[in-house]
Amino acid sequence: MPELPEVENVIRTVQAACGTTITQCRLSRVAPLVHTTASAIRRATDNATITAITRRAKYIVIHCASDTRLLIHLGMSGQLRLCATREEVAKHTHCRLTLDNHTELRYVDPRRFGIISLAHTHLADHPYIAKLGPEYDDPTLTAQMYIERMRRHSKLNIKAALLHQGIVPGLGNIYACEALYLAQVDPRRLVNTLSDEELTRLYQAMRTTLDQGIVSGGTTLKDYVNGLGHRGEMQTLLQVYDREGKRTLDGRADVIKIVQNGRSTWFAPDVQR
């Protein structure tokens, strides 16, 4: 479900949890924990005040006053919801953080591809965080730096490179297809066949696409909702994603679907070269 714009909208809509104190942490046995245990999470969150909720790539970071941070990745089907305590608990709710203001943060994930983890010292030292490239909107990430990072993976097709979270994280299947359309680049091309000019177009396109996704509240294809349960609007603006056999949204060209590295790619061969 969630790519960077969806995760950004989730963290923005759960900010009311900041300043509250966690009075209870309930983890189901099927919660997908990584690099930690249920007891470590209970210990870290017990009576902890939430000082901030931030995002790193597609990870949600819940900062506790105790200097520990709870890391949540939503995987394919995860949701983080800020609910009234009395609200009915949805199926596949794996973690409930009860807060001292009659609300709860609930992590729900039917497919269980997401993860919950813990970072004690520097966030950047966490094994999963350490592998990530710089944020797409990092002011120090110039087009030139982006090109250099891309060229370290010369043998990848450009679609796979856009999905590679170690280069610049945040794009998933939807926004990668959309960025390639905006930049007018054929997803099948290898990085080492792209000119600096084409990579610069992709640098700009991925930034524009992610910004647009954030501003429009994320893409609700099926079940994405933000932390308050509201759907996004970006699905009404997608040019190519899931439009096999149709025209692009702007009517400029026909869309076809191919499979790359096991994932569907939609693109318009007449305008993506």
Place this chain on the structure above:
DNA sequence: GCGATCCTGGCC
């Protein structure tokens, strides 16, 4: 670098 794999649910 690439394919298999984790898992549930919706759709054909």
Place this chain on the structure above:
DNA sequence: GGCCAGGATCGC
């Protein structure tokens, strides 16, 4: 019943 899905790790 089989296929597909917004992700990413792991082993080869």
